[in-house]
Amino acid sequence: MITADRMAAVDENAAALGIPRKQLMESSGNAVARVVRRVADPGAAVALVCGRGNNGGDAFVAARFLDDYDVTVHLLGRPESIGTDIARENWATLTAADYDTRVVHDSRAFELGDPDVVVDAMLGTGATGALRQPERHVAAAINEAPATVVAVDVPSGVDADTGEVAGVAVAADHVVTFHDAKPGLDDDEVTVADIGIPEAAELFTGPGDRRLLSRPSDAHKGAFGEILVVGGGPYTGAPALAAQAAMRAGADLVRVACPRAVAREVQGFEEGLIVRPFDGERLTGGNLGHVGRLAADHDAVVFGPGLGDHEATLAAVRDFLDDYDGRAVIDADALAVVPEVDTEATLLCTPHQGELRGMGGPRADDWRDRVDAVADFAAELDHTLLVKGAYDVVSDGDRSRVNRTGNPGMTVGGTGDVLAGAAGALLATQAPVDAGALAAYANGLAGDRIVDRQGYGLLASDLLPELPPSLWGGVDE
Numbered sequence: 001m002i003t004a005d006r007m008a009a010v011d012e013n014a015a016a017l018g019i020p021r022k023q024l025m026e027s028s029g030n031a032v033a034r035v036v037r038r039v040a041d042p043g044a045a046v047a048l049v050c051g052r053g054n055n056g057g058d059a060f061v062a063a064r065f066l067d068d069y070d071v072t073v074h075l076l077g078r079p080e081s082i083g084t085d086i087a088r089e090n091w092a093t094l095t096a097a098d099y100d101t102r103v104v105h106d107s108r109a110f111e112l113g114d115p116d117v118v119v120d121a122m123l124g125t126g127a128t129g130a131l132r133q134p135e136r137h138v139a140a141a142i143n144e145a146p147a148t149v150v151a152v153d154v155p156s157g158v159d160a161d162t163g164e165v166a167g168v169a170v171a172a173d174h175v176v177t178f179h180d181a182k183p184g185l186d187d188d189e190v191t192v193a194d195i196g197i198p199e200a201a202e203l204f205t206g207p208g209d210r211r212l213l214s215r216p217s218d219a220h221k222g223a224f225g226e227i228l229v230v231g232g233g234p235y236t237g238a239p240a241l242a243a244q245a246a247m248r249a250g251a252d253l254v255r256v257a258c259p260r261a262v263a264r265e266v267q268g269f270e271e272g273l274i275v276r277p278f279d280g281e282r283l284t285g286g287n288l289g290h291v292g293r294l295a296a297d298h299d300a301v302v303f304g305p306g307l308g309d310h311e312a313t314l315a316a317v318r319d320f321l322d323d324y325d326g327r328a329v330i331d332a333d334a335l336a337v338v339p340e341v342d343t344e345a346t347l348l349c350t351p352h353q354g355e356l357r358g359m360g361g362p363r364a365d366d367w368r369d370r371v372d373a374v375a376d377f378a379a380e381l382d383h384t385l386l387v388k389g390a391y392d393v394v395s396d397g398d399r400s401r402v403n404r405t406g407n408p409g410m411t412v413g414g415t416g417d418v419l420a421g422a423a424g425a426l427l428a429t430q431a432p433v434d435a436g437a438l439a440a441y442a443n444g445l446a447g448d449r450i451v452d453r454q455g456y457g458l459l460a461s462d463l464l465p466e467l468p469p470s471l472w473g474g475v476d477e
């Protein structure tokens with residue numbers, strides 16, 4: 001089952017893999033024609049009723065695969081109003097090749113005739129809200145006709161994200177839907193057509209995944225999360241990098257909780273950092289109260305960068321997780337305590353493969369085996385894992401993603417802190433798997449863009465200014 005939004009992301013990822021949408025439309029149209037062949041013999045009268053989006057475009061293509069049928073193509077609206085280049089090109093082919101095309105300017109002028117089969121290609125996954133005119137009037141006409149109705153992708157009037165009907169919808173005898181089942185469709189009537197989208201477009205992160213991030217225009221301050229980075233002690237650069245990465249990944253506000261002994265040094269990395277120091281040289285049971293109170297006031301916490309592995313620190317992390325029920329990214333030394341705690345918190349753990357084994361996790365050399373092994377271990381922990389490597393594997397035990405951006409130049413120190421910070425910011429608004437996958441994608445893409453430009457020798461801090469374009473566009477792939 002796939003929602004309209006996720007389908008759009010997969011479609012964009014397929015395009016990035018070299019399969020343009022027009023090619024998918026060709027496969028979709030072919031699949032529609034195959035279903036028509038199943039329900040009626042050659043020579044039958046087929047009315048293709050087409051909207052002005054790509055759903056209509058699929059039926060323009062289908063017409064070319066039905067030359068031995070008596071085909072009529074109805075376009076609802078003017079040809080100039082066809083909304084996409086690929087649908088417009090396929091319409092132009094029909095007129096150039098002298099198919100029986102009819103332009104419906106006015107719903108009252110619509111005449112369906114007496115077809116044996118109606119193909120409903122008015123609206124698909126791009127539809128919003130109840131049917132407007134002329135589609136509403138035409139849907140009623142289709143429902144009254146004694147023809148077999150084949151709907152393209154979803155019956156027009158059915159919301160492809162919820163499966164709900166607002167007002168009138170086409171009553172279809174068969175639905176030919178693409179790539180995966182859509183919400184609200186009755187299994188008995190549905191043909192799921194393989195249109196040649198490779199599994200990689202779903203499994204691997206790609207530019208389409210960034211669709212999750214579209215900032216609503218009415219966003220108010222606070223809608224993208226306040227993040228607390230808990231780190232520092234033996235190391236000071238790590239929490240500063242994580243905090244800056246969280247800011248670059250769109251967090252509204254980022255605060256750093258670190259030992260007072262190193263607060264000035266952490267602050268020195270970036271003027272804009274808000275530092276909330278706690279007493280002492282490192283996190284311990286003694287200053288945990290301060291951290292716990294701060295954490296409760298934030299949407300997500302990034303735990304670990306530069307904390308060190310002192311016994312008292314790890315005990316404090318354990319105590320923190322025992323009580324915490326919010327969202328947290330767990331990185332570096334703090335990872336070791338995760339398997340030992342029984343916490344209500346929602347954790348996104350970011351180990352590299354060595355740290356994963358330190359957590360009692362699996363070893364798998366081949367990335368395909370690793371996907372299954374990481375999924376099993378995530379299910380066992382009941383948390384989400386982002387296992388870093390040449391192929392990053394992200395899984396919550398149910399959904400798994402693999403990220404391939406990034407390069408060997410990124411083995412330099414600090415890139416993991418940038419990743420953890422970005423993941424923390426995204427965790428405030430996204431499901432943990434999506435936060436992990438997007439953070440890995442953007443962090444790796446940032447590194448790829450730098451290496452493309454200047455070669456190796458990158459610093460972790462170089463990644464920071466590249467995070468926003470990697471997450472929000474301006475990406476030339």
Ligand SMILES: NC(=O)C1=CN([C@@H]2O[C@H](COP(=O)(O)OP(=O)(O)OC[C@H]3O[C@@H](n4cnc5c(N)ncnc54)[C@H](O)[C@@H]3O)[C@@H](O)[C@H]2O)[C@@H](O)CC1
Nearest residue numbers: 011024025053054055123124125126127128130131132153
């Ligand atoms: N996503 C994919 O990977 C693929 C999608 N394809 C097809 O493309 C379709 C989606 O195409 P589009 O995104 O162009 O969207 P649609 O073709 O579903 O609809 C878009 C058009 O409908 C109008 N519209 C929206 N809501 C309306 C309403 N309530 N009443 C009347 N008009 C309304 C819009 O103004 C726009 O012109 C899919 O359903 C599928 O059929 C296929 O071509 C191949 C692959």
Ligand SMILES: [K+]
Nearest residue numbers: 123152154156
């Ligand atoms: K449809």
